[in-house]
Amino acid sequence: MHETPIDQLIACPKCDALHQARHLGENERAACARCGTLLITPRARSFLHVIALSFTAMILMIAAIFFPFLKISAQGFSHASSVFEVAMAFSDGLLAPLSLVVLMLIVGLPVVRFGALIYTLWPLANARPAWPHARRVFRLAEELEPWAMAEIFIIGTAVALVKIGGLASVSLGPAFWAFCALIIVNALKNAFLSQWTIWDAIGQK
Amino acid sequence: MGRNRAEVTIQTARDAGLVGCTRCGKVWPQQTHECGRCGATLKRVDNAGLQAVWAWWLAGLIFYIPANLYPMLRTSTLAGSQQNTIIGGVVELVTHHSYFVAAVVFVASVVIPVSKFIAIAYLALAVGNERRAGSHRHLHLFEVVEFIGRWSMVDVFVVAILSALVQLGAVVSIHPGPAAAAFALSVALTMLSAQSFDPRLIWRGPARTTGS
Ligand SMILES: [Zn+2]
Ligand SMILES: [Zn+2]
Numbered sequence: 231m232h233e234t235p236i237d238q239l240i241a242c243p244k245c246d247a248l249h250q251a252r253h254l255g256e257n258e259r260a261a262c263a264r265c266g267t268l269l270i271t272p273r274a275r276s277f278l279h280v281i282a283l284s285f286t287a288m289i290l291m292i293a294a295i296f297f298p299f300l301k302i303s304a305q306g307f308s309h310a311s312s313v314f315e316v317a318m319a320f321s322d323g324l325l326a327p328l329s330l331v332v333l334m335l336i337v338g339l340p341v342v343r344f345g346a347l348i349y350t351l352w353p354l355a356n357a358r359p360a361w362p363h364a365r366r367v368f369r370l371a372e373e374l375e376p377w378a379m380a381e382i383f384i385i386g387t388a389v390a391l392v393k394i395g396g397l398a399s400v401s402l403g404p405a406f407w408a409f410c411a412l413i414i415v416n417a418l419k420n421a422f423l424s425q426w427t428i429w430d431a432i433g434q435k
Numbered sequence: 436m437g438r439n440r441a442e443v444t445i446q447t448a449r450d451a452g453l454v455g456c457t458r459c460g461k462v463w464p465q466q467t468h469e470c471g472r473c474g475a476t477l478k479r480v481d482n483a484g485l486q487a488v489w490a491w492w493l494a495g496l497i498f499y500i501p502a503n504l505y506p507m508l509r510t511s512t513l514a515g516s517q518q519n520t521i522i523g524g525v526v527e528l529v530t531h532h533s534y535f536v537a538a539v540v541f542v543a544s545v546v547i548p549v550s551k552f553i554a555i556a557y558l559a560l561a562v563g564n565e566r567r568a569g570s571h572r573h574l575h576l577f578e579v580v581e582f583i584g585r586w587s588m589v590d591v592f593v594v595a596i597l598s599a600l601v602q603l604g605a606v607v608s609i610h611p612g613p614a615a616a617a618f619a620l621s622v623a624l625t626m627l628s629a630q631s632f633d634p635r636l637i638w639r640g641p642a643r644t645t646g647s
Contacts, residue, residue, distance in 0.1 A: 239462040241448040241455020244574060246480055246635040248446050248453070248462065264445045264638070265574050269460060300600050307603040319598035320611055328616045332595055335588065365474045369458065376585055376626060379592075386592030392536045393528070393597060397607055400600070429459045433472050 240426075242267055251426075270426040277355035277431075283419035284344040290412040291341055297405040300387070304398030313337065313405055339378040340416070346371035347419075350428065360432045368428060381413045447638070449480050457633070480635045488559050491628035496552055498621035506612035507594055513605060520614060521545065521590070544590045544618070547583055551625050554580045555632065562636045573637045580629050587622045591615055 240251040242262040249269065254260060260270040294313055301310040317333035320326065350368040353361050387406070394400055448455040453462050458475035467477055478484065506518035519527060521544045528537035554576055561573060594615045601609040 236453065236462055236464070239448075239453070240460045241453070241462045243455065243457040243460060244634045245570075245638040246447040246449055246455055247638075248448050248451060248455075251460075265571065300596070302600050302603065304603055305606050307606050309600065309602045311599040311602075316592075316595050316599040319595045320615065324613065325611055325616050328591075328611075328619055331619060332591065336592070365472075369473055369475060372458065376581075376630070379585060379588055382586055382589050383592050385586075386589045387596055389536055389539055389589065390593045390596040390600070392533060393593070394601060395533075396531060397601070398603065426460060429461070429472050 240269055242269060271424045272427050276422045276424055276427065277351045279422040280419055281348055281351050281355055283415050283422065284347045287412050287415045287419065288341065288344045288348075290408045290415065291337065291344075293408040294405045294412060295337060297408065298403035299405040299409075300391075300403060301401045302394065302398045303401075310403070313409070335377060335379040336383040337380075339374050340380045340412075343371050343374050343378050346374075347423075350432065354428070354431045359434070364432050368432060372425070380409065380416065384409055384413055447480075447635075449635075449639075454479055457635075478633065480633065480639065482562065482636070484631055484633045485559055485562065485636075487631040488555065488628050491624050491631055492552065492555055492559075495621045495624035495628055498617045498624060499548060499552070500617075502614050502618035502621050505614040505617065507590070507614040507618070508597065509610045509612055510601075510607065511610075512607045518612065521618070540590060540593070543587050547587045548621065548625065551580055551584055551587075551629070555625070555628055558632060558637070562639075570637050574634055577629075577632065577634050577637070584622070584626050584629055588619065591619045591622070 234250050238251055240249050240260075241247070242249065242265060244267040245262060245265040247262055247264040249260070249263065251260075251270065254270060254272050256272070258272070259268060261268050296312070298310045299313050299316065301308060303309075313336065314333070317336065318329050320328040320332065346367045349361060350364050350371065353359065353364075387409075391400055448462055452465050454465050454467060454477050455462050456470040456473060456475055456477055459470060459473040461470055461472045463470065463477060465479075469475070470477055503521055505520065507521050507524060508519045510517050510519070521540075525537050525541045525545075528534075528540065558573060558577055558580075594611050597609045598611045601607055
């Protein structure tokens with residue numbers, strides 16, 4: 231493998247094994263020969279898919295913030311809250327910083343990721359050179375991935391609903407369904423994301 | 436994974452005097468500091484990174500203690516007010532026969548965090564001592580830890596939703612307790628600990644693989 235030019239090599243991020251990168255067909259994928267980690271997942275027309283799904287997710291997120299999320303009623307009393315109010319549940323006293331953290335995890339970081347992906351991929355999908363700082367922006371999108379927790383929030387909602395179950399009746403608002411749709415769109419988007427292809431495209435001047 | 440692997444000798448970037456980018460996979464000469472393609476800092480495969488793993492690990496463990504000692508929720512009803520710790524909440528769910536939710540909360544708030552502490556410590560201690568055949572198991576363990584760690588945050592969201600929603604004046608109202616912050620911090624710190632662990636360390640030594 232010494233003879234291979236260095237720019238045609240790919241090192242597995244999980245085990246450091248060297249491989250020779252080559253262009254793959256539409257449905258081919260390359261996995262590490264030693265540990266099986268997926269190295270390259272090319273997908274035709276994937277840039278446009280990711281852009282479209284990110285836009286959709288962004289719109290769903292706006293709906294999820296502004297529409298009512300859940301409404302509870304018991305013994306003549308009722309109370310509705312939005313996703314924003316859920317994050318603000320920690321806003322009094324010493325727990326205040328946690329409000330900001332929760333808001334970032336469920337709304338802020340997912341939105342930043344969608345925006346960053348659109349910013350990176352828009353010129354590339356139109357066969358133009360990448361916009362300035364595209365490398366840093368896409369790296370940010372990648373680094374934020376584990377911290378964007380919209381899907382965990384929905385599981386939390388399900389658990390909370392069961393916990394309330396005995397106490398009162400709860401009705402689901404439009405924001406709840408917007409959030410569920412967002413999770414599905416986000417999962418689809420991640421399936422279309424091919425990092426190796428995107429890094430290659432950003433690098434081409 | 437699980438595919439047949441022939442017994443082959445695999446050359447690593449390190450063996451070849453190169454360094455691979457852990458973000459994008461691109462390979463660079465050993466002394467390069469920054470990946471020319473994605474801009475990530477290039478890390479050499481050495482034990483230096485383990486210090487960060489242990490630092491985050493310890494911080495996470497420290498915050499996990501108040502997360503269990505202080506109340507997570509305070510519930511006020513007409514009958515009076517009641518405080519629940521993580522374990523207290525699980526016990527209460529069990530007494531109300533909500534076994535499934537009790538199991539979800541117990542797994543997310545106790546089983547996952549505790550096994551994460553053990554798993555990260557085990558991986559960090561095992562670096563350099565793996566039997567080669569065991570490396571696949573170690574990588575698999577690491578991937579599970581990396582994947583599942585963030586799901587512990589679910590309990591923080593449950594507390595947020597309950598506190599925001601259950602505000603029915605005198606009938607019943609729920610307020611968050613200090614344990615919520617300690618728990619969130621503990622989860623975040625252990626996520627950082629897992630992220631600091633370089634899985635390439637698992638594979639040092641004779642680079643061979645056997646069919647599995
Ligand atoms: Zn590998
Ligand atoms: Zn790179």
